[in-house]
Amino acid sequence: MKHLNEEELVAYCGGDADGREAAAAHLHNCAACREELERIESVLALLKSLPEPDAGPAFEQRMWRQIAPRLPKRREWTWREWFAPRRLVAAGALAAVIFAAFLTGRLGRPKPTEVPALSAEQVRERVLLVAVGNHLDRSEIILVELSNAQPPAEKGALMNISAEQKRAADLIEENRLYRQTAQQQGDAVLASVLDELERALLDFAHSPDQVTPAQFEALRQRVEAHGLLFKVRIVGQDVREKEQELSPGSKQDSGGKKGRNKA
């Protein structure tokens, strides 16, 4: 009769299902193995006789008091925060300034000459559109790199994404500014895409700088699931078109095109 070895007996003590019935049948008939099992069980029983660790009263509250001040600030805005009185006041004041600037620009605008000059407001808008366009271009590059990256083939190898994370982190603050501006100007589509982009950038920037291929794949799928790259491209194109419309001489260009079309 082949006796159970120590490993099999330890597995039996732990309740492992593998080979359990055969082990039980053997133990039923073998006093030597039962004695060995008894020795192992007695050690485990001794260990289990240690009193259960006692966290003490109000442990949970005490832990929270220790943890709360060490929590990093979350960078997302909530609707509640958006509509907080102080933000509404600031947004109202900003809107009033923009409206006043708009009126000043309209009322004080000289009669159009043959070569129309851009108003100060249009210049500001164009500068903003150029900046947003550049921002979307840079974001698009990161998203494309994320989509096309090849995880290492070796099993268990980690991917170092710290450089890409740094670039994503650099874009977050800028993105927030543009998103806020878009919201204030009522451009819901741009604001919504920038909001999604910000979440993706945060997600990416706050991931571990070394990830397993599986973690990386999960990250990529989160981005790809919402079609973010496509949305960024469309909005970027839209921004560039708007910017073109505002560029000096665009009317002449369009006129020229029309002329060519006619010809």
Next chain:
Amino acid sequence: MTRMVESVESAGGSDAAAVERTLAGDADAFRLLVERHSRSVFRLAHRMSGNQHDAEEIVQEAFLRAYRKLRQFESRANFGTWVYRIAANCAIDRLRRQRKEEMHLETELPQEEGPENGGLQKHADERPTPERTAMSAELRKKIEEALAGLSAAERAAFVMRHWEGLGIEEIAAVLRLKPSAAKNTVFRAVQKLRQALEPYAMGRGGTPQGRIAAALGAAPGTEQ
């Protein structure tokens, strides 16, 4: 683990909601998660570290890591299990760090065949009486020493298997090992503990013979 799962089940789906609210910037929601799960995490941390101070540090570190990685948490998963795994890894990291710091001391300490085991054997020869082997401070110290003699992974695997009741697959996931390697780690831990503690365990008088016989359904005639 069973207790932990039960506690989460009794809380219904509110863990997922608390995670969502935390991600939306509501820190109070994270407080709910800390208050709900910190005690079970503490139990694991204490068994792995062996002392209150380290256990509390592990609990805090585990929740801070969980907060930072909350976006990686899949909403369909169980938050309690997730933070528990994080805590197990925090404890392993901490144990390994401490071991590294104490490396030079450890090299001076006797190894398995060294004089310390001889010391244990000496105690074993003294075969304590049942009265002496009630959970005395000395015995507790011996148990702590035996547990401290395990590697970080062995201790983690043993605690999860024999105290927390986790399955081999779950232990393998926490330790990032194959199930066969996790099983082997548990075995090595038991083997070492057995070597250090068996004399004390057998000396406690209350051998679990009857319990084993009952569990096996052994016929009286088969007993020796």
